[in-house]
Amino acid sequence: MERIAVIEDDQPTSDLIAGWIRAARPDLTVDQWPDRDSAEAALQRERYTAVVLDIELGHERHAGVAVINTINKLHQGTPVLVVSAMPAAIYRSIMKALDAWDYLQKTHFEEAEFIETFLDILRSARQRRANEDQQAEKDTDHALRLDPLWQRNPTWRGERINLPLTAQRILATLAQRKGEVVSYEELFEVVKSGRNRDNVRKHVSTIREAFREVDPDFNGIENVPMRGFRWGG
Numbered sequence: 304m305e306r307i308a309v310i311e312d313d314q315p316t317s318d319l320i321a322g323w324i325r326a327a328r329p330d331l332t333v334d335q336w337p338d339r340d341s342a343e344a345a346l347q348r349e350r351y352t353a354v355v356l357d358i359e360l361g362h363e364r365h366a367g368v369a370v371i372n373t374i375n376k377l378h379q380g381t382p383v384l385v386v387s388a389m390p391a392a393i394y395r396s397i398m399k400a401l402d403a404w405d406y407l408q409k410t411h412f413e414e415a416e417f418i419e420t421f422l423d424i425l426r427s428a429r430q431r432r433a434n435e436d437q438q439a440e441k442d443t444d445h446a447l448r449l450d451p452l453w454q455r456n457p458t459w460r461g462e463r464i465n466l467p468l469t470a471q472r473i474l475a476t477l478a479q480r481k482g483e484v485v486s487y488e489e490l491f492e493v494v495k496s497g498r499n500r501d502n503v504r505k506h507v508s509t510i511r512e513a514f515r516e517v518d519p520d521f522n523g524i525e526n527v528p529m530r531g532f533r534w535g536g
Contacts, residue, residue: 462517477534
């Protein structure tokens with residue numbers, strides 16, 4: 304079941320917002336937290352579908368900013384709707400810079416506006432999650448596959464990539480160090496002849512061209528100027 308967090312120190316306001324959400328979407332579970340400590344503890348335990356958040360919590364004038372930073376650190380991409388009495392003209396841009404979804408100023412909106420905004424956030428969160436799931440499935444199904452014995456060419460997205468043996472070795476070295484910069488000197492170790500930067504660059508160019516024959520949008524190999532290359536997959 305999807306969970307929504309309402310982080311608001313004023314209990315009547317918290318109950319009002321939680322009631323609006325429950326009335327609009329009875330299928331959702333709504334957790335209410337009155338302060339930064341309880342909210343951050345909950346965020347350690349749960350990944351919420353969305354968060355409704357006040358900026359000022361108790362005596363902490365900008366506690367909500369700290370909570371947003373915690374959300375971005377633990378659960379990046381979780382949409383946050385800020386509901387605060389602080390002036391929207393000042394704080395909306397600040398909250399946007401923190402990746403908050405939207406900002407509603409208390410006393411300046413009614414139930415219908417809140418629900419419309421909240422449901423929009425919910426749709427966006429679900430679409431993002433669906434996209435992430437599709438990408439994860441795609442990555443699993445179409446990951447680079449290498450033959451450690453070099454008897455068969457590697458495959459990408461289920462398609463065979465035709466590469467010379469040296470290019471296969473360079474590709475394997477980059478893939479094994481995914482996310483790291485592999486220096487020219489390290490790549491020299493798998494090049495049997497022509498151990499110079501120009502030759503390594505030619506091999507990398509050959510790899511890119513081979514991948515783009517089956518995947519025109521392929522950009523999985525990053526050139527790191529003066530240092531080497533990085534495989535991003």
